[in-house]
Amino acid sequence: xxxxxxxxxxxxxxxxxxxxxxxxxxxxxxxxxxxxxxxxxxxxxxxxxxxxxxxxxxxxxxxxxxxxxxxxxxxxxxxxxxxxxxxxxxxxxxxxxxxxxxxxxxxxxxxxxxxxxxxxxxxxxxxxxxxxxxxxxxxxxxxxxxxxxxxxxxxxxxxxxxxxxxxxxxxxxxxxxxxxxxxxxxxxxxxxxxxxxxxxxxxxxxxxxxxxxxxxxxxxxxxxxxxxxxxxxxxxxxxxxxxxxxxxxxxxxxxxxxxxxxxxxxxxxxxxxxxxxxxxxxxxxxxxxxxxxxxxxxxxxxxxxxxxxxxxxxxxxxxxxxxxxxxxxxxxxxxxxxxxxxxxxxxxxxxxxxxxxxxxxxxxxxxxxxxxxxxxxxxxxxxxxxxxxxxxxxxxxxxxxxx
Numbered sequence: 001x002x003x004x005x006x007x008x009x010x011x012x013x014x015x016x017x018x019x020x021x022x023x024x025x026x027x028x029x030x031x032x033x034x035x036x037x038x039x040x041x042x043x044x045x046x047x048x049x050x051x052x053x054x055x056x057x058x059x060x061x062x063x064x065x066x067x068x069x070x071x072x073x074x075x076x077x078x079x080x081x082x083x084x085x086x087x088x089x090x091x092x093x094x095x096x097x098x099x100x101x102x103x104x105x106x107x108x109x110x111x112x113x114x115x116x117x118x119x120x121x122x123x124x125x126x127x128x129x130x131x132x133x134x135x136x137x138x139x140x141x142x143x144x145x146x147x148x149x150x151x152x153x154x155x156x157x158x159x160x161x162x163x164x165x166x167x168x169x170x171x172x173x174x175x176x177x178x179x180x181x182x183x184x185x186x187x188x189x190x191x192x193x194x195x196x197x198x199x200x201x202x203x204x205x206x207x208x209x210x211x212x213x214x215x216x217x218x219x220x221x222x223x224x225x226x227x228x229x230x231x232x233x234x235x236x237x238x239x240x241x242x243x244x245x246x247x248x249x250x251x252x253x254x255x256x257x258x259x260x261x262x263x264x265x266x267x268x269x270x271x272x273x274x275x276x277x278x279x280x281x282x283x284x285x286x287x288x289x290x291x292x293x294x295x296x297x298x299x300x301x302x303x304x305x306x307x308x309x310x311x312x313x314x315x316x317x318x319x320x321x322x323x324x325x326x327x328x329x330x331x332x333x334x335x336x337x338x339x340x341x342x343x344x345x346x347x348x349x350x351x352x353x354x355x356x357x358x359x360x361x362x363x364x365x366x367x368x369x370x371x372x373x374x375x376x377x378x379x380x381x382x383x384x385x386x387x388x389x390x391x392x393x394x395x396x397x398x399x400x401x402x403x
Contacts, residue, residue, distance in 0.1 A: 024299045025339035027292020028379065032343025032372045033350060034288055039368035040351035044361035046275065059097075059227040060130070061237060063244070065220075066258045081220040081258065083211070088247045089225060095239050097228040098130045103210050104221040109203065110176040111163045118159070119202040120177060122210020128154075128188070130226050131199075138171045138186030146206040149213060153182040154204040157190035162201070177203065178214055233262065286375070292339065293379035300332050300387035311391055325392035332384020333377060340376030344369055 015021075065081045086101035093099065103122040108115055121127075125141045128134070135154070145152050153175060160167040167187045174181045182205065191199045211218055227236030237260050244258050304311070311324055347369075351362040 020299065021335060021338075024296055025292075025335050025342065027295045028289060028336050028339030028376050029292075029343040029346055031286070031289030031292050032340050032376050033346030034284075035286060035372040035375075036344060036347025036364065036368055037350035037354070037362075039372075040347070040362040040364045041354060041360060042275065042279075043363040043365050043368075044351075044355070047363055048361040059229065059231075059233060059236070060262075061225045061227065061233070061240060062222050062261045063225060063240060064222040064259045064261065066256060081223060083207070083218045083220065085244060085247055086220065086223050089223065089240060089243055092243050093225070093239055095228050095231040095236050096225055098126050098226040100124055100127050100130050100224040100226075101207060101220050102127070102222050102224060103207065103215060103217070103219070104202075105215050107178040107214065111165070111173075114163050115176075116162055118162075120210065120214060121202050121204045122207045122215065123204060124207050127204065127224075130224055131191075133191065134189040135186045136189050137167050138184070140186060141204070141206055146208050149208045150206060151180060151182045151209060151213065152185045152206065153177070154186045154188055155184060156188055156200040156202045156204075158198070158200040159203060160187065175203075177205070180213065237262070289372075289375060289379055293336070293383035296332055296335055296380065297383035297387060300328060300384055301390070303331075304328065304387050304391045321392040325388045328388035328391045329381070329384050332388065333380035336376045336380030336384075337373075340373045343376065344373060347372070 063081065083101055086099050089096060090099040100123055104119055106117050107120050109118045109120075124146060125143060128140050136157075138154075141152060141154060144150075155167075155170065160170055170184045170187065173184050175184055176182070182203075188200075188204070205214070225236070225240055227233055240260055241256065245254075245256065248257055250257065314324065348364050351364050354360045355362045
């Protein structure tokens with residue numbers, strides 16, 4: 001029996017039992033689809049984290065208020081970061097390229113007939129370049145705006161959408177913040193959600209305007225510091241620590257009452273967590289592939305029993321053990337290959353559905369598709385081998401007598 005005829009007979013056997021073949025392939029379809037969808041989700045999450053790291057900018061540190069310590073115990077009162085601390089960093093930091101103080105509070109914002117509770121961020125003009133923003137419409141705030149306590153506002157990219165207005169038409173229009181009129185001078189580029197916040201849903205005003213006209217305080221939410229190019233980030237962190245410890249009069253050996261965070265480290269930790277979680281889900285999906293392979297082995301063993309007399313006739317007509325083994329092995333591998341192809345389609349559809357309806361970032365990886373398909377073929381070979389060997393090992397006389 002030639003190879004082509006063996007493959008033809010194998011396909012005829014599959015077509016003769018279409019429903020059973022489909023049910024047999026179901027485990028492989030689910031397994032391959034799950035692997036592709038999970039890997040797509042993990043790859044998408046990793047790309048999103050990389051985009052966030054790039055969007056944050058290199059060499060950036062964030063300093064936030066901490067707690068004071070008395071007698072080795074943390075006080076319940078959080079120590080404030082003030083504009084004076086930011087001034088000290090700017091004046092004394094030799095390895096610091098830019099210092100951006102940020103003061104923030106939520107206020108009612110009204111435009112036309114609509115009003116929302118929106119985060120108002122008071123900061124300096126260098127906030128835009130340090131945070132890797134671009135002013136897509138209008139202009140940036142200036143040092144003169146800050147020094148004159150001008151009521152000017154930069155809008156995040158999502159603010160015009162909230163009010164249902166074209167961004168271009170908002171320039172030079174007036175918006176009410178806490179009942180005070182502010183002239184809109186620019187619209188920022190989109191940044192995207194950072195997981196814990198969405199910077200596109202905030203309004204930026206000059207620091208001095210926020211301090212004296214809106215909030216009445218010089219207490220900062222945080223200070224963003226950009227370390228100069230060529231200066232190691234760790235050295236920049238040490239310099240910031242030394243300046244603030246001196247500014248807060250912390251004695252040697254005393255604990256810091258502020259926190260210095262490297263956002264890239266936070267996001268990299270998130271990326272590692274995402275990779276671990278993705279690996280776990282991929283392992284679970286691979287288990288479903290193995291379960292599907294066991295199902296194929298079970299069905300093939302049943303098929304061998306059902307077709308014992310047919311095997312005897314083929315052997316009596318001259319079919320060798322290899323012919324019988326190859327025929328049944330071909331059936332098992334074909335079932336897995338068809339299941340793998342359908343699983344690839346199901347996985348790609350699932351990834352697209354998660355992206356469209358759930359808003360998750362997904363990227364279908366060609367490598368994942370190839371590995372999942374190859375694994376499905378390997379499952380067919382592994383779990384189809386025993387039934388095929390059992391069929392090939394049947395005694396011709398006993399097989400012909402089987403009823």
